[in-house]
Amino acid sequence: MKGILKGLGVTFSTAARRPVTVKYPETKHLLPVRQRSFPVLTWDFDHDEPFCTGCNVCVRNCPVDCMTATMQDNPAYTAGTSNRRKIVEKFWIDYARCMRCNICVEVCPFEAIVMDNNWSGHEHSVYDRRDLHIDIDGLLHGSKSGELTVPFRPLDSIELLEKQAKGEEPPELSFKGARPEARQAMFDRIAQGLPAALQEREPEKPKAGAVTASAAGGAGGGEVEILSESKIRAKRMRAEREAKAFVDRGEPVPAEITANIQKYTNMKPGEAATAVAGAPGGGGGGAVLTGLNDDGSMRFPPGVGDGPKGDPNSAEKVRARRMRAERSFNTLTAAGEPIPDDVAKTLYDLGSDLAPGGAIWATLGGGSAGGGGAAAVSTAPLTGLNADGSMRFPPGIGDGAKGDPNSAEKVRARRMRAERSFNTLTAAGEPIPDDVAKTLYDLGSDLAPGGSIWATLGGGASTAAPAAAGVAVAPGADGQMVFPPGIGDGPKGDPNSYEKVRARRMRAEKKAREAIAAGQPVPADIAATIVELGGTIPDKAD
Ligand code: SF4
Numbered sequence: 240m241k242g243i244l245k246g247l248g249v250t251f252s253t254a255a256r257r258p259v260t261v262k263y264p265e266t267k268h269l270l271p272v273r274q275r276s277f278p279v280l281t282w283d284f285d286h287d288e289p290f291c292t293g294c295n296v297c298v299r300n301c302p303v304d305c306m307t308a309t310m311q312d313n314p315a316y317t318a319g320t321s322n323r324r325k326i327v328e329k330f331w332i333d334y335a336r337c338m339r340c341n342i343c344v345e346v347c348p349f350e351a352i353v354m355d356n357n358w359s360g361h362e363h364s365v366y367d368r369r370d371l372h373i374d375i376d377g378l379l380h381g382s383k384s385g386e387l388t389v390p391f392r393p394l395d396s397i398e399l400l401e402k403q404a405k406g407e408e409p410p411e412l413s414f415k416g417a418r419p420e421a422r423q424a425m426f427d428r429i430a431q432g433l434p435a436a437l438q439e440r441e442p443e444k445p446k447a448g449a450v451t452a453s454a455a456g457g458a459g460g461g462e463v464e465i466l467s468e469s470k471i472r473a474k475r476m477r478a479e480r481e482a483k484a485f486v487d488r489g490e491p492v493p494a495e496i497t498a499n500i501q502k503y504t505n506m507k508p509g510e511a512a513t514a515v516a517g518a519p520g521g522g523g524g525g526a527v528l529t530g531l532n533d534d535g536s537m538r539f540p541p542g543v544g545d546g547p548k549g550d551p552n553s554a555e556k557v558r559a560r561r562m563r564a565e566r567s568f569n570t571l572t573a574a575g576e577p578i579p580d581d582v583a584k585t586l587y588d589l590g591s592d593l594a595p596g597g598a599i600w601a602t603l604g605g606g607s608a609g610g611g612g613a614a615a616v617s618t619a620p621l622t623g624l625n626a627d628g629s630m631r632f633p634p635g636i637g638d639g640a641k642g643d644p645n646s647a648e649k650v651r652a653r654r655m656r657a658e659r660s661f662n663t664l665t666a667a668g669e670p671i672p673d674d675v676a677k678t679l680y681d682l683g684s685d686l687a688p689g690g691s692i693w694a695t696l697g698g699g700a701s702t703a704a705p706a707a708a709g710v711a712v713a714p715g716a717d718g719q720m721v722f723p724p725g726i727g728d729g730p731k732g733d734p735n736s737y738e739k740v741r742a743r744r745m746r747a748e749k750k751a752r753e754a755i756a757a758g759q760p761v762p763a764d765i766a767a768t769i770v771e772l773g774g775t776i777p778d779k780a781d
């Protein structure tokens with residue numbers, strides 16, 4: 240009996256106790272600053288660039304070989320605004336393979352990579368494991384957006400422990416890699432005697448910040464808005480809905496709406512943003528929308544990529560789909576294969592600039608990019624490319640039904656193969672065979688050696704440049720070389736024919752570039768040949 244009562248006592252006391260569990264995902268436990276989900280890159284807010292230099296130390300040390308990074312010269316170093324000579328260009332991590340060992344973080348000499356210590360770092364469920372190939376946009380997103388409130392950088396801790404062991408003053412806390420306001424919040428916490436090693440609940444959703452005097456002052460003129468993430472999203476979605484309504488009606492999207500989409504897409508939570516000058520007026524800057532934002536991240540059309548996390552329309556999933564389509568496009572293009580309709584449609588729908596028939600931005604961007612096709616034709620000389628970068632074919636070419644040898648896909652593939660041959664032969668200083676030249680001409684390529692078909696069809700400016708009439712030294716408007724009078728006007732096969740003269744000039748220019756690349760002066764005979772054939776002696780290797 241006593242035992243029963245004792246057992247019931249335990250049962251009732253436990254029933255009366257507050258639960259230790261929480262209703263995830265509405266409520267989330269605090270995460271310690273050292274917890275690790277997946278590696279992400281950090282953003283240097285002081286220099287407005289990634290900390291990562293693309294040095295590949297982490298890539299070489301990753302035990303499962305799931306990282307890829309490339310390096311480039313840092314333009315900010317040349318401009319004198321950064322002390323990093325090199326900067327990361329591209330970066331991928333395959334989260335499907337990453338085993339979260341933290342080695343990349345430990346070995347990075349620049350503390351440029353940290354383990355994501357947010358809940359959002361754990362929430363990566365996808366239907367297709369290829370969606371877990373995270374590119375540099377995705378890797379920097381957490382840091383740039385402020386989701387990564389307090390990145391844990393091990394070297395900072397090592398320095399702290401070393402100093403403590405030596406009995407020295409601890410180093411000044413830096414919270415590098417966190418957004419400036421998050422850094423300040425941590426300093427404030429410490430000033431109040433609170434521990435800095437715990438994150439606030441739901442750190443990935445910063446609360447709406449009040450307009451601070453410094454932020455307002457920094458904006459310098461114009462209307463200043465500081466909004467929370469949810470408000471920014473709501474405003475962007477409203478603008479995108481309005482834009483979509485115009486698109487659905489087949490009407491151009493007003494510049495004001497386009498400017499708002501751009502503004503709220505680029506705006507960061509808690510960060511001051513000045514209203515786009517001149518946007519409400521409609522004429523304004525007239526910037527042409529493309530598939531990329533100013534910071535290099537992907538731009539999606541209205542209504543695309545605004546679903547909640549995990550939704551097929553979430554930014555992560557849409558980004559992954561677009562990357563897959565772009566990969567397919569590049570692979571097929573490199574192989575000279577036609578682009579399947581579903582890939583083309585995905586590229587178009589998700590806002591890729593690679594969409595074969597022209598990107599969606601030509602429609603959404605209003606003014607300059609797209610719609611005014613007729614006006615453009617009447618003033619500008621025709622070339623082998625449309626204003627949106629897609630291929631233009633001569634009348635009657637590429638208008639066959641799908642599968643037909645004259646379908647747009649097959650004609651495009653033929654022209655791309657011919658252009659590839661042209662570029663390869665040209666780089667080798669070889670003459671272009673007749674059949675390749677004919678294909679280039681017939682299919683409207685600007686590379687057609689004897690002058691493109693557009694010189695004939697386009698009327699106006701570009702018709703004026705057949706090789707024999709050349710007087711200038713630069714390539715003609717249609718891409719063909721222009722020689723001094725009397726040079727390159729011999730009949731086909733003659734040493735003075737256009738093809739042979741061009742090949743001679745290209746060989747000379749190639750040798751000149753090779754000499755420059757080797758740090759040598761351009762030999763006098765080579766320089767004389769280039770000048771004689773109307774070329775310009777190159778001043779750099781490529
Ligand atoms: S955490 Fe480990 S497995 Fe994952 S990317 Fe870094 S080194 Fe590779």
Ligand code: SF4
Nearest residue numbers: 291292294295297347
């Ligand atoms: S994350 Fe660090 S180690 Fe890896 S490439 Fe960038 S700078 Fe080098």
